[in-house]
Amino acid sequence: MAYKNILVIGGTGFIGSQVIARLARGAAPRITVPTRRYESSKHLLVMPTVRTVVADIHDEAALERLMDGVDTVINLVGILQSRRGPAGTAYGPDFARVHVDLPRKIVAACERRGIKRLVHVSAIGADIQAPSMYLRSKAAGEAAVLSSPEIVTTVLRPSVVFGEQDHFLNMFAALQKLFPVVPLGGAEARFQPVYVGDVAEAVVAVVQHQIGAGKIFELAGPQIYTLRQLVHLAGIYAGHPRPIIGLPSTLASLQAFCLEHLPGQLMSRDNLASMRVDNIASAPMAVELGIVPTALEQVGPRYLAGVNVQQQLDAWRRNARR
Ligand SMILES: NC(=O)c1ccc[n+]([C@@H]2O[C@H](COP(=O)([O-])OP(=O)(O)OC[C@H]3O[C@@H](n4cnc5c(N)ncnc54)[C@H](OP(=O)(O)O)[C@@H]3O)[C@@H](O)[C@H]2O)c1
Numbered sequence: 001m002a003y004k005n006i007l008v009i010g011g012t013g014f015i016g017s018q019v020i021a022r023l024a025r026g027a028a029p030r031i032t033v034p035t036r037r038y039e040s041s042k043h044l045l046v047m048p049t050v051r052t053v054v055a056d057i058h059d060e061a062a063l064e065r066l067m068d069g070v071d072t073v074i075n076l077v078g079i080l081q082s083r084r085g086p087a088g089t090a091y092g093p094d095f096a097r098v099h100v101d102l103p104r105k106i107v108a109a110c111e112r113r114g115i116k117r118l119v120h121v122s123a124i125g126a127d128i129q130a131p132s133m134y135l136r137s138k139a140a141g142e143a144a145v146l147s148s149p150e151i152v153t154t155v156l157r158p159s160v161v162f163g164e165q166d167h168f169l170n171m172f173a174a175l176q177k178l179f180p181v182v183p184l185g186g187a188e189a190r191f192q193p194v195y196v197g198d199v200a201e202a203v204v205a206v207v208q209h210q211i212g213a214g215k216i217f218e219l220a221g222p223q224i225y226t227l228r229q230l231v232h233l234a235g236i237y238a239g240h241p242r243p244i245i246g247l248p249s250t251l252a253s254l255q256a257f258c259l260e261h262l263p264g265q266l267m268s269r270d271n272l273a274s275m276r277v278d279n280i281a282s283a284p285m286a287v288e289l290g291i292v293p294t295a296l297e298q299v300g301p302r303y304l305a306g307v308n309v310q311q312q313l314d315a316w317r318r319n320a321r322r
Helices: 014-023 038-044 060-066 093-113 133-146 169-178 196-208 227-238 249-260 269-274 296-305 309-319
Strands: 005-009 030-035 050-054 072-075 117-121 152-158 182-184 216-219 244-246
Touching (some): 005 014, 030 038, 072 196, 093 133, 117 133, 133 152, 182 227, 196 216
Parallel strands (some): 152 216
16 A cells, blocks of 8 residues: 555644654655644644645535645644533533544545555553543544545554653653752653654554554553652652652542643643553554563653753643643
8 A cells, every 4th residue: 555645634733843853764765744723833844745734624625625636644643631511421512623523534535535545543451441531532433434445444542651852751841941949740640652753653654554454552661650650760760859749539530630720730630631541552552563662761861850940831731722
């Protein structure tokens, strides 16, 4: 199957940018990257085979137009927060729109355009019975993309992803530069963080070597940590390790409730609910991906040492649309 003309939806983000940098090497395919804001895509324009388009990907006609001449679609669109839905609904309206309706629209547009290859990035722990709206909506999105008999689909499920520009360890590194202690909900939750370069390599391997038809690959790093250990490491690498105070669940919920109503939404009750299940892989990384997972200890000290609090504050401000 050809991969000469690739549409990377969600390609401007943390993982997408790394995927595109790898796809754009050598005998590069043509790559189209839609975005809501031209500003978010400027860093990709230095790559000659990359074209960015300001478009509303939720509009089915616009989405289909983006697929002109495309043979492969990669979907990396994801959000961490959503309003809550009415009682009894599995996830709120924002998760429904981005994690479920959008994948459905992508599948429908691929079918109409005769596109046969789709790579979809989900999240480890995605399960319709999971304790959080985030994970339940991710499971529904997976079901949508795997439902088409006409499309060869591969789903990738990363654990929490680390690397330059990550949303997770950079936040905890910056918080420890700003504050003398870290009150932490979900401190004993377990994660198996995976390096962004490895996630990007996995996406590229799946596209270039045509592997994983109809499969779900979990992507996780070589080691399991509690959240407390990760926050501590982020503090050490940033040069400001602070005491970490694990919060009991009621206080953690109260903290998350307050944070989800503050600009930047650093944490929500739904994020806390996601941590009730382990964020770890059920098996080692699939051999066919050909990746030796990178340890956090290899790269964390390099990029977290230079954590820039002002940049982090700007990122939170952007997130809060301020
Ligand atoms: N980072 C992690 O630790 C992690 C862990 C597990 C799974 N994942 C999954 O991996 C994928 C990529 O994550 P990431 O960390 O690279 O995300 P990211 O940096 O936040 O990028 C998200 C991308 O999605 C687009 N996007 C966000 N909200 C959108 C909306 N409402 N409508 C249309 N486009 C929207 C953004 O495009 P524009 O702003 O340019 O329009 C951006 O390109 C997501 O599906 C995420 O759930 C990430």
